[in-house]
Amino acid sequence: xxxxxxxxxxxxxxxxxxxxxxxxxxxxxxxxxxxxxxxxxxxxxxxxxxxxxxxxxxxxxxxxxxxxxxxxxxxxxxxxxxxxxxxxxxxxxxxxxxxxxxxxxxxxxxxxxxxxxxxxxxxxxxxxxxxxxxxxxxxxxxxxxxxxxxxxxxxxxxxxxxxxxxxxxxxxxxxxxxxxxxxxxxxxxxxxxxxxxxxxxxxxxxxxxxxxxxxxxxxxxxxxxxxxxxxxxxxxxxxxxxxxxxxxxxxxxxxxxxxxxxxxxxxxxxxxxxxxxxxxxxxxxxxxxxxxxxxxxxxxxxxxxxxxxxxxxxxxxxxxxxxxxxxxxxxxxxxxxxxxxxxxxxxxxxxxxxxxxxxxxxxxxxxxxxxxxxxxxxxxxxxxxxxxxxxxxxxxxxxxxxxxxxxxxxxxxxxxxxxxxxxxxxxxxxxxxxxxxxxxxxxxxxxxxxxxxxxxxxxxxxxxxxxxxxxxxxxxxxxxxxxxxxxxxxxxxxxxxxxxxxxxxxxxxxxxxxxxxxxxxxxxxxxxxxxxxxxxxxxxxxxxxxxxxxxxxxxxxxxxxxxxxxxxxxxxxxxxxxxxxxxxxxxxxxxxxxxxxxxxxxxxxxxxxxxxxxxxxxxxxxxxxxxxxxxxxxxxxxxxxxxxxxxxxxxxxxxxxxxxxxxxxxxxxxxxxxxxxxxxxxxxxxxxxxxxxxxxxxxxxxxxxxxxxxxxxxxxxxxxxxxxxxxxxxxxxxxxxxxxxxxxxxxxxxxxxxxxxxxxxxxxxxxxxxxxxxxxxxxxxxxxxxxxxxxxxxxxxxxxxxxxxxxxxxxx
Ligand SMILES: *[C@@H]1O[C@H](CO)[C@@H](O)[C@H](O)[C@H]1NC(C)=O
Ligand SMILES: *[C@@H]1O[C@H](CO)[C@@H](O)[C@H](O)[C@H]1NC(C)=O
Ligand SMILES: *[C@@H]1O[C@H](CO)[C@@H](O)[C@H](O)[C@H]1NC(C)=O
Ligand SMILES: *[C@@H]1O[C@H](CO)[C@@H](O)[C@H](O)[C@H]1NC(C)=O
Ligand SMILES: *[C@@H]1O[C@H](CO)[C@@H](O)[C@H](O)[C@H]1NC(C)=O
Ligand SMILES: *[C@@H]1O[C@H](CO)[C@@H](O)[C@H](O)[C@H]1NC(C)=O
Numbered sequence: 001x002x003x004x005x006x007x008x009x010x011x012x013x014x015x016x017x018x019x020x021x022x023x024x025x026x027x028x029x030x031x032x033x034x035x036x037x038x039x040x041x042x043x044x045x046x047x048x049x050x051x052x053x054x055x056x057x058x059x060x061x062x063x064x065x066x067x068x069x070x071x072x073x074x075x076x077x078x079x080x081x082x083x084x085x086x087x088x089x090x091x092x093x094x095x096x097x098x099x100x101x102x103x104x105x106x107x108x109x110x111x112x113x114x115x116x117x118x119x120x121x122x123x124x125x126x127x128x129x130x131x132x133x134x135x136x137x138x139x140x141x142x143x144x145x146x147x148x149x150x151x152x153x154x155x156x157x158x159x160x161x162x163x164x165x166x167x168x169x170x171x172x173x174x175x176x177x178x179x180x181x182x183x184x185x186x187x188x189x190x191x192x193x194x195x196x197x198x199x200x201x202x203x204x205x206x207x208x209x210x211x212x213x214x215x216x217x218x219x220x221x222x223x224x225x226x227x228x229x230x231x232x233x234x235x236x237x238x239x240x241x242x243x244x245x246x247x248x249x250x251x252x253x254x255x256x257x258x259x260x261x262x263x264x265x266x267x268x269x270x271x272x273x274x275x276x277x278x279x280x281x282x283x284x285x286x287x288x289x290x291x292x293x294x295x296x297x298x299x300x301x302x303x304x305x306x307x308x309x310x311x312x313x314x315x316x317x318x319x320x321x322x323x324x325x326x327x328x329x330x331x332x333x334x335x336x337x338x339x340x341x342x343x344x345x346x347x348x349x350x351x352x353x354x355x356x357x358x359x360x361x362x363x364x365x366x367x368x369x370x371x372x373x374x375x376x377x378x379x380x381x382x383x384x385x386x387x388x389x390x391x392x393x394x395x396x397x398x399x400x401x402x403x404x405x406x407x408x409x410x411x412x413x414x415x416x417x418x419x420x421x422x423x424x425x426x427x428x429x430x431x432x433x434x435x436x437x438x439x440x441x442x443x444x445x446x447x448x449x450x451x452x453x454x455x456x457x458x459x460x461x462x463x464x465x466x467x468x469x470x471x472x473x474x475x476x477x478x479x480x481x482x483x484x485x486x487x488x489x490x491x492x493x494x495x496x497x498x499x500x501x502x503x504x505x506x507x508x509x510x511x512x513x514x515x516x517x518x519x520x521x522x523x524x525x526x527x528x529x530x531x532x533x534x535x536x537x538x539x540x541x542x543x544x545x546x547x548x549x550x551x552x553x554x555x556x557x558x559x560x561x562x563x564x565x566x567x568x569x570x571x572x573x574x575x576x577x578x579x580x581x582x583x584x585x586x587x588x589x590x591x592x593x594x595x596x597x598x599x600x601x602x603x604x605x606x607x608x609x610x611x612x613x614x615x616x617x618x619x620x621x622x623x624x625x626x627x628x629x630x631x632x633x634x635x636x637x638x639x640x641x642x643x644x645x646x647x648x649x650x651x652x653x654x655x656x657x658x659x660x661x662x663x664x665x666x667x668x669x670x671x672x673x674x675x676x677x678x679x680x681x682x683x684x685x686x687x688x689x690x691x692x693x694x695x696x697x698x699x700x701x702x703x704x705x706x707x708x709x710x711x712x713x714x715x716x717x718x719x720x721x722x723x724x725x726x727x728x729x730x731x732x733x734x735x736x737x738x739x740x741x742x743x744x745x746x747x748x749x750x751x752x753x754x755x756x757x758x759x760x761x762x763x764x765x766x767x768x769x770x771x772x773x774x775x776x777x778x779x780x781x782x783x784x785x786x787x788x789x790x791x792x793x794x795x796x797x798x799x800x801x802x803x804x805x806x807x808x809x810x811x812x
Contacts, residue, residue: 027085027086028068028083028084028085029083029084029103029104029207029208030070030081030082030083030084030103030104030203030204030207030208030284030286031081031082031083031084031089031092031101031102031103031104032079032080032081032100032101032102032103032104032285032286032289032320032323033051033054033079033080033081033082033084033089033092033093033098033100033101034077034078034079034098034099034100034101034102034317034323035054035078035079035097035098035099036078036079036099036696036697036698036699037076037077037078037327037330037697037698037699038074038075038076038077038078039699042074044072044074047072047074047078048069048072048074051069051072051079051080052065052066052069054080054092054095054097054098055068055069055080055082055092057091057092057095058084058088058091058092059088068082068083068084069081069082070082070083070203070204070207070286071203071286071289071290073289073290073293074293074297075293075294075296075297076293076296076297076327076328076330076331077289077292077293077296077323077324077327079289081104081203081204081286081289081290083207084101089101089103097698099317099694099695099696099698100317100318100323100694102285102314102318104204104284104285104286104287104289104320105284105285105314106208106282106284107309107310107311108282108283108284108285108288108307108308108309108310108320108321109269109280109281109282109283109307109308109310110154110155110227110269110281110283110306110307110602110604111306111307111308111338111339111340111341111602111603111604111607142258142615142616142617142619142620142671143260143619144258144259144260144261144616144619145236145257145258145259145260145261145612145615145616145618145619146260146261146619147170147173147260147261147262147619148258148261148262148301148302148615148618148619149173149176149196149261149262149263149264149298149299149300149301149302150235150236150258150261150262150263150264150300150301150302150303150304150611150612150615151197151264151265151266151295151298151300151302151303151304152228152231152232152235152263152264152265152266152304153266153268153283153288153291153292153295153303153304153305153307154223154227154228154231154232154265154266154267154268154269154304154305154306154307155223155224155225155226155227155228155229155267155269155270155281156198156200156218156220156221156222156223156224156225156228156229156265156267157195157198157221157222157223157228157229157232157263157265157267158222158223158226158229158578158579158580158581158582159186159190159191159192159195159198159222160581161229161233161237161578161579161596162238162240162578162596163232163233163237163238163240163254163256163577163578164192164194164195164232164233164237164238164263164578165192165194165238166192166193166194166195167238169192169193169194169260170193171193172193172196172262173196173262175299176196176197176262176298176299177297177298177299178196178197178199178264178294178295178298178299178300179197179199179298180195180196180197180198181198181199181200181220181221182220183200183218183219183220183221183222184214184218184219184220184222185218185220185222186198186218186220186221186222190221190222193262194236194238194262194263195262195263195264195265196262196263196264197263197264197265197298198221198264198265198267199221199265199266199267199291199294200219200220200221200266200267200268201266201267201268201287201288201290201291202219202270202287203286203287203290204284204285204286204287205270205282205284205287208284209270209272209273210273212270213271213273213277216271216277216278217270217271217277218582220267221265221267222582223267223580223582223583224271224278224580224582224583225269225271225278225281225580225583225587226579226580226583226587226598226600227269227281227306227604228265228267228269228580229577229578229579229580230575230577230578230579230598230600230604230605231304231306231577231604231605231607231608232256232263232265232578232608233254233256233577233578234256234257234575234577234605234608234609234612235256235257235258235261235263235304235608235611235612235615236256236257236258236259236260236261236262236263236612236615237254237255237256237259237577237578238255238256238259239253239254239255239259240253240254240255241253243576243596243597244597245417245503245576245595245597245598245599246417246418246419246503246585246595246597246598246599248419249368249417249536249538249576249599251538254576254577254578254597256577256608256612257608257609257611257612257613257615257616257667258612258615258616258619261612261615261619264295264298264300266291266292266294266295268283268284268287268288268291268307269281269282269283269307270282270283275589276588276589278583278587278589279471279587279588279589283307285319285320285321286320288305288307288320288321288324289320289323289324291324292320292321292324292325292327292328293324293327295328295333296327296328296331296333300333301333301334301615301618302333302334302335302336302611302614302615302618303325303328303333303334303335303336303611304336304607304608304611305321305325305335305336305337305338305351305607306337306338306602306603306604306605306607306608307321307337307338307604308321308337308338308339308340308350308351308603309350312558313350313351313352313558313559315559315692316352316353316559316560316688316691316692316694317688317692317694317696319353321337321351321356322351322352322353322355322356323696325337325353325355325356326353326355326681326684326696328355328626329355329626329627329681329684330681332625332626333626334357334611334614334618334626334629334630335355335356335357335626336356336357336359336607336608336610336611336614337351337356337357337358337359337607338350338351338358338359338361338602338603338604338606338607339351339358339359339360339361339552339553339565339566339603339606340552340553340603341361341551341552341553341602341603341604342551342553343360343549343550343551343552343553343554343659344494344550344551344552344554344649344650344651344659345554346554346555346556346658347554347555347556347557347558348553348554349553349554349555349556349557349558349565349566350553351565352557352558352559352560352563352565354560354563354679354684354687354712354714355626355627355679355684357567357568357610357614357630357633358565358566358567358568358661359566359567359568359569359570359603359606359607359609359610360548360549360552360553360554360566360568360569360570360572360603360606360659360660360661361548361549361551361552361569361570361571361572361573361601361602361603361605361606362546362547362548362549362552362569362570362571362572362573362606362647362660362664363498363542363545363546363547363549363571363573363574363650364542364545364546364571364573364574365540365541365542365543365545365546365642366538366539366540366542366574367413367415367499367501367538367539367542367574368415368416368417368501368536368537368538368539368574368599369413369414369415369416369509369536369537369539370413370414370415370416370509370533370534370535370536370537371411371412371413371414371533371534372411372412372413372414372488372509372511372515372519372531372532372533372534373411373531373532373534374411374429374519374522374529374530374531375426375429375526375528375529375530375531375532412511412515412518412519414488414499414508414509414510414511414515414533415499415500415501415509415510415511416501416502416504416508416509416510416536417501417502417503417536417574417599418476418502418503418504418505418506418507418508418509418536419503420504420505420506420507420508421507421533421535421536422462422485422486422507422532422533424532424534424535425532426530426531426532427460427461427462427485427486427530427531427532427533428460428461428462428528428529428530429461429462429463429464429488429519429523429529429530429531430457430458430461430462430463430464430523430529431446431463431464431520431523431524432445432446432447432448432453432463432464432465432466432479433445433446434457435453435454435457435458435461435463435482436452436453436454437451437452437453437454440452444469446464446465446466447465447466447468447469447470447475448463448465448466448470448475448476448478448479448487449469449470449474449475449478450470450474450477450478450481451478451481452478453478453479453481453482453484454482455482455483458479458482458483458484459482459483459484460483460484460485461484461485462484462485462486462487462488462531462533463479463484463486463487463488464488464490464516464519464520464523465479465487465488465489465490466489466490466491466492466516467489467490467491467492467495468492471588472489472500472502472510473502473503473504473505473586473587473588473591474586474588475487475489476489476502476504476505476506476508477505477586477588477590477591479506479508480505480506484506485506485507486506486507486508486533487504487506487507487508487509488508488509488510488511488516488519488531488533489502489508489509489510489511490510490511490513490515490516490517490519490520491510491511491512491513491516492513493513494550495512495513495550495650496512496513496550496650496651496652497512497513497514497650497651497652498512498547498549498550498551498573498650498651499511499512500573500574500601501574501599502586503585503586503593503595503598503599504586505586505588505590505591505593507533508533509533509536519531543641543642543643544641544642544643544645544648545641545642545643546569546571546641546642546647546664547641547647547648547649547650547655548569548647548648548649548650548655548659548660549572549573549601549650550649550650550651551601551602551603552566552569552572552603552606552659553566553603554566554658554659555657555658555659555661555808556658556718556720556789556808556810557718559691560691560709561718561720561721561810562691562708562709562710562718562719562720563709563710563712563714563716563718564657564658564661564662564714564716564717564718564806564808565661566660566661567630567633567634567661567662567716568610568633568634568637568660568661568662568663568664568665569606569637569647569659569660569661569663569664569665570606570607570609570610570613570664570665571605571606571609572601572602572603572604572605572606572607572609573601573605574599574600574601575599575600575601575605576597576598576599577597577598577605578596578597578598579595579596579597579598581594581596585598585599609665610633610665613633613665613667613670614629614630614633616667616671617629617632617633617670617671620671621735624676624735625678625680627676627677627678627679627680627713628676628678628733628735630715631673631676631677631678631715632670632671632673632676632735633662633665633670634661634662634663634715634716634805635662635673635675635676635677635715635802635803635804635805636666636669636670636672636673636802636803636804637660637661637662637663637664637665637666637804638663638664638665638666638669639663639664639804647659647660647663647664656791657716657791657806657808658789658808661716661806662715662716662804662805662806663804663806672736672801673735673736673801673803674734674735674736674740674742674796674798674800674801674802674803675732675733675734675735675736675742675763675796675801675803676715676732676733676735677713677714677715677730677731677732677733677805678713678731678733679712679713679714682700683712683713684696684712685697685700685702686702686703686706686707686712687706687709687712689702689703689706690706690707690708690709690711691709710726710728711728711729713730713731715805716805716806716807716808717730717774717776717794717805717806717807717808718807718808718809719776719807719808719809719810720809720810721810721811721812722752722776722778722809722810722811722812723778723812724777724778725775725776725777725778726775726776727773727774727775728773728774728775728776729771729772729773729774730771730772730774730805731769731770731771731772732761732769732770732771732772732796732803733767733768733769734763734765734766734767734768734769734770735766735767736763736766736800736801737766739762739763739764740762740763740798740800740801741760741761741762741763741798742760742761742762742763742796742797742798742801742803743759743760743796743797743798744756744759744760744761744772744794744795744796744797745794745795745797746792746793746794746795747792747793747794747795748792749790749791749792749807749808749809750781750782750790750792751778751779751780751781751782751790751811752776752777752778752779752790752792752807752809753775753776753777753779754774754775754776754777754792754794754807755774755775755777756772756773756774756775756794757772757773757775758772761796774794776807776809778811782811783811784811784812788810788811789808789809789810790808790809790810791806791807791808791809792806792807792809793805793806793807794807
C-alpha cells in the first residue's frame, strides 16, 4: 500500500499548554499508531512484542520503547497508543506496515448540550431533547432485548440505581468474555447480572491532564457525572415504577428501551480539570479505541457511543471512533453514535462513517409547563423607536420581524422542571439588562452571566434573562445569588419555540423567543411591570410532535458528501433517565441536590434510543448482519409527525434528509422491514479506498478503480455534484417469510429524473438477493453551484412493506 502520510504540522494548540506535564520530553504526546486488523490468533505477548519492536525502531532503547507505550490493542484492532514526538510519529507513519498515526486528541466530548455550551461559549443553538421511555414501544417478540449485550462508551455507571437491578435475571451468558474491573467505590459486587462488565480507560487522559484528581472523579467505572448512567438506563434500564424526577415531574414508570438486555460499561469520559471540573467531560481517542477493542473481544452485540468530535471532524482513518467501529462492523457488532448538537447550521453532523448509525434528535409530545401571567392586563403600545435599540442590546434577539402595534398580554406557558415554586401572587418583573452591574459588556447584559447582576436591583423580583451565552442553569444560579425571586429564561431567536427544561435552583421557566419578546415589550411599556409564575405540571399531547430539535446537527456530510448523514432521528429533547448520586441535576458546583432521575437533552439522549432498537432487533433476529439492522431502522423510518403532517424542524419549517436522515425511528416497523440493504466489511474497505485512498486492511489492497463512494450498498442515496447522469446499483435482501412481489415508486428530486430498473422484484425465499439500477439524470432545470441540494426518494412496496430510501443530490 501507499504509505499514509499525516500532516503533522497542524497546530495542536490544546497540547502546547499542557506539554509541561512531560517535563523530560516536552514535545511528546499520545499518538495512535494504527496497523489494521489482527489476522490469525496471536498471544497478547506476541502482539505486544511486535508493537514494542516497531516502537523501538524510533526510540533510543528498548526500555524507552516499553515505557512509551500506553495501550497495545490486541483483540481486533491492530495498533497501539504511545508517547511520541511529531518526528517519531512521522517516521512511523511512513513505514509500510503503518496505516495511520495520529494524535489522540482532547477534541471529543459527550453529546450533551452542556459540553457544547461550555466549550463553544455559545449556548444559543445547542439545547434540549425530549422523550420518555415508559411508552411501551418495544415489539413484544423482542422479549425486551433479553440477553443481548450492549456496550456503553461513556462516563461510567451508578450501579445502585434501581434501573440496573438484576432481580430475576438468568446467569450471565456463557459467551461473555468481559470483566468487572474494580476500583474507587466500585467493588466486584457493583457488577451483577444486569451490569455484566465494567472497565475504565484513562491513560491518554492522564498523559494529557496528569493524574486523575480523585477528589472529584472516581478512578473506576463508577459514574461521577450522570451522563453514562443516563444513556445506559435509556438503552437497558429496568422498568421502575413510581419514579418522578425532581420532586414530581413525569410521575410514572421509567424503563429503558430494552430492559432485559445486559450492560457492559466502558468508562472513557472524564472531567476536565478546572474551576468546575464536574460540568464538563472529555474523552480521548486512544482510550476510546482501547475500550472498543476490549468490547469487541468481550463479545458485545451493540455499541452505543454518545460522543463526538468537537469542531472539524477528523478523517475516517484518523478518527478513533470510526476506526474502532470499522473493526466492530467486521464482527457484525452494531455501532450507534450521536450526530452532535451543533444544529441547525448545515454541515455540522459528526460521526460520519457509513459503518456507524448516526442519530439526530427530536422532541416528543410531552412538556413541563408553568403558567406565566403578566400583571396588569394592559393594552400595550410599543414605541417603534425602541426596537433598534433592543436589537443592539440583546444581540441574540432580533425584533425586526415583529409587528408592533397593540398587544393584549395575558399569559404564556413557560417550561420548567424546577422543583421550586413561587407563591401565587404578583412579583415585580424586570429585564435583566436593566439590573446589570456597571461595567458588564453591553452585548452580555440580559445574559445573567455569573456576577453580572446587581443585588439592589434584583432582590425579590422575577428576572427576564436570555439564552445566548453561558449555561442555562447557571443563569438561574446568578439570579438566585443576586436575591431574585425567579427567572424567566427567554430563547434567542435562533432557538425558536424549542424550550429545554431545566432543574433551576430557584423558581423559574423557559419561554419561546416570541413569548420572550412579548414579555420584554411588556416590561418596556409598563411603568410597574409584574408577573406571577404558576405551579409546574406535566402535559402530554403537545403538537406537533415529534419535531426535529434545533440543536440536532445537520447534513450534508462534510467528509463524504456521497453518504447521507444523519441516518435517522430519535427522541433527544427533555429525556428522563437515571442519574448519578454524586452529581447534581444541573452539575453546577454550588448545586448540592441529589436526584435519582434527571431530565436532560442532546443527541447523546437520542443515540441510546436507536441503540435500544438495535438491541431489540438483535434479539428477534440474532443472525442479522449489523448492516441489515441499520437498514431495517432506516427504510421503515417515519416521515410524518404524530398528527400526520410532515416532520418539521423546531422552528416550524418542514424538515428534509439533512435534518432527519431517513426519518424518525419506528421500532415496531423496523422489526418487519421486508427487504434490507446489506454491506460487508470488504464493502467498507472498498468505500475507504474510493473515499479517502486509504487501504485500511493489509489483506485487502485497494483496486485500481474502486467503486465510487455512492456505490456502497447503503439504505439511502446521496450523490454530490452530479454531472449529467450516474448509474447506481443497489442490492436488497429479502428477510420476510413468504413470497413477495415488490414494485418501485419514485419521488423525483427537483430537476432530477430517477429511473429504476427493473421496476418490480420478486422474492420466494428468505435471504434471496436482487439487484437493481438507479439512473439519476440532471434535467438541467435547476441552478447549479454550491450548496444546491435537492431531495426525493424511492420506495419498494409489496402491499405490506414500504422500503423507502431518501435520495439527495447536488449539482456539479
Ligand atoms: C483536586 O481537586 C480539589 C477539588 O477541586 C482541589 O482542591 C485540589 O487542589 C485538586 N488537587 C490537585 C492535585 O490538583
Ligand atoms: C410513590 O412514591 C411516593 C413518594 O415517594 C409515595 O408517597 C407513594 O406511596 C408511592 N406510590 C406507590 C403506588 O408506590
Ligand atoms: C461582545 O463584544 C465583545 C467586544 O466587542 C466581543 O469580543 C465578544 O465576542 C462579544 N460577545 C458576544 C457573545 O457576542
Ligand atoms: C424602554 O426601552 C428603552 C430602550 O432601551 C428605554 O430607553 C426606556 O427607558 C424603556 N422604557 C421603560 C418603561 O422601561
Ligand atoms: C462531477 O465532476 C466533479 C468535477 O470533475 C467531480 O468532483 C464529481 O465527483 C463529479 N460528480 C459525479 C457524481 O461524478
Ligand atoms: C464552490 O465551493 C468551492 C469550495 O468551497 C469553491 O472553491 C468554488 O469556487 C465554489 N464554486 C462556485 C461556483 O461557487
